[in-house]
Amino acid sequence: MRESPAPPTAPPPSTSAPSTPPSAGRTEAACAASGRFPLALIGPGALGLHFAARLEGVVPIALIARDEASAARLRAGVEVDGRRFRPQAFGPEQAPEADWVIVLVKAGDTAAAAATASRMRPLGVLSLQNGLTGELLRAHCTARQVEQGITTEGAYRERGDEGDRVHPSGAGETLVPPGFEAVAELFVRAGLRARVEPGIAHARLAKLLVNVAINPLAALFRVPNGALLDRPHRVLLDTLVREALPVLRAQGLDLDEAAALARVHAVARATAANRASMLQDVLAGRRTEIDAITGALLRMAADHAIELPTHRAVHTLVHALEP
Numbered sequence: 602m603r604e605s606p607a608p609p610t611a612p613p614p615s616t617s618a619p620s621t622p623p624s625a626g627r628t629e630a631a632c633a634a635s636g637r638f639p640l641a642l643i644g645p646g647a648l649g650l651h652f653a654a655r656l657e658g659v660v661p662i663a664l665i666a667r668d669e670a671s672a673a674r675l676r677a678g679v680e681v682d683g684r685r686f687r688p689q690a691f692g693p694e695q696a697p698e699a700d701w702v703i704v705l706v707k708a709g710d711t712a713a714a715a716a717t718a719s720r721m722r723p724l725g726v727l728s729l730q731n732g733l734t735g736e737l738l739r740a741h742c743t744a745r746q747v748e749q750g751i752t753t754e755g756a757y758r759e760r761g762d763e764g765d766r767v768h769p770s771g772a773g774e775t776l777v778p779p780g781f782e783a784v785a786e787l788f789v790r791a792g793l794r795a796r797v798e799p800g801i802a803h804a805r806l807a808k809l810l811v812n813v814a815i816n817p818l819a820a821l822f823r824v825p826n827g828a829l830l831d832r833p834h835r836v837l838l839d840t841l842v843r844e845a846l847p848v849l850r851a852q853g854l855d856l857d858e859a860a861a862l863a864r865v866h867a868v869a870r871a872t873a874a875n876r877a878s879m880l881q882d883v884l885a886g887r888r889t890e891i892d893a894i895t896g897a898l899l900r901m902a903a904d905h906a907i908e909l910p911t912h913r914a915v916h917t918l919v920h921a922l923e924p
């Protein structure tokens with residue numbers, strides 16, 4: 602935690618890519634003055650602030666908000682996990698350069714975040730978003746390495762008259778692709794459970810399986826995750842798993858039907874009292890991440906000429922709930 606940081610401004614970026622991380626080992630003030638940080642995070646919402654508040658103890662970290670007004674509010678202080686956090690926050694236009702950039706905007710804001718990340722001239726960009734956003738990020742980002750990891754860390758944001766509060770909702774594990782060893786090491790030093798996962802593509806598909814089954818049904822029926830294990834929701838839950846499986850297996854997911862059902866049921870049981878993020882979005886009248894979750898599955902299915910009528914119906918119904 603630091604005291605009243607001055608509104609930061611980044612010097613103009615240089616024009617050639619750095620060969621070694623020039624900001625490693627610098628203090629926060631030195632990073633702000635030089636305009637290059639070892640680490641930056643785009644999307645300081647619930648999960649982004651949870652990660653950033655943990656990481657600031659081990660590395661200077663720049664937070665990039667949606668706009669300068671949001672960045673100014675963050676600089677004034679935000680409560681994260683019961684303590685005051687005053688981050689080095691910037692609007693997209695003032696974003697400094699950074700060695701590594703983590704993306705934690707909602708899926709619908711990925712293209713804008715990718716454009717910001719490109720301007721920061723990073724060695725690598727790591728998405729920890731839900732759904733499959735890697736392709737979209739790569740399409741809009743010029744960084745050398747652009748990859749998607751996965752995380753089961755959880756956090757939620759409470760809006761209040763005296764500002765936002767972010768609460769952790771469960772410690773999980775963060776898996777990052779090879780090439781992002783430096784980022785995994787920072788996570789571990791910050792006390793987060795994290796590791797490099799060589800089979801990250803498989804892990805992403807396994808997470809997508811869980812997301813395409815639980816998220817839309819929780820949103821449509823407006824129930825916590827555990828209720829999906831009971832009738833009448835259980836029939837649809839299992840139908841979504843069985844329907845998705847041939848597509849995900851064609852993409853490389855190595856799970857048979859019994860293992861796939863067991864995995865989804867285990868997550869619903871372990872998060873029984875939780876409201877899925879898609880349900881929270883629907884209840885708050887926000888756009889959901891259905892296109893990055895069920896939409897991604899439907900795009901894969903089209904590549905394999907497989908019909909997914911239940912997922913298509915769920916995709917249409919969730920869209921109908923959006924503002």
Ligand SMILES: NC(=O)c1ccc[n+]([C@@H]2O[C@H](COP(=O)([O-])OP(=O)(O)OC[C@H]3O[C@@H](n4cnc5c(N)ncnc54)[C@H](OP(=O)(O)O)[C@@H]3O)[C@@H](O)[C@H]2O)c1
Pocket residue numbers: 643644645646647648649665666667668671693705706707708710713714717729730731732752753754755756757758770878890
């Ligand atoms: N929360 C969890 O427990 C959890 C767990 C696992 C995975 N995830 C995934 O993590 C991602 C983030 O989730 P979240 O719950 O943290 O969402 P969130 O609270 O809505 O945070 C997203 C943040 O990104 C900001 N943002 C939007 N566009 C931006 C841009 N162009 N540049 C910079 N910042 C921008 C938003 O600003 P505004 O406030 O102005 O909109 C908001 O502060 C999602 O993909 C989610 O599925 C979340």
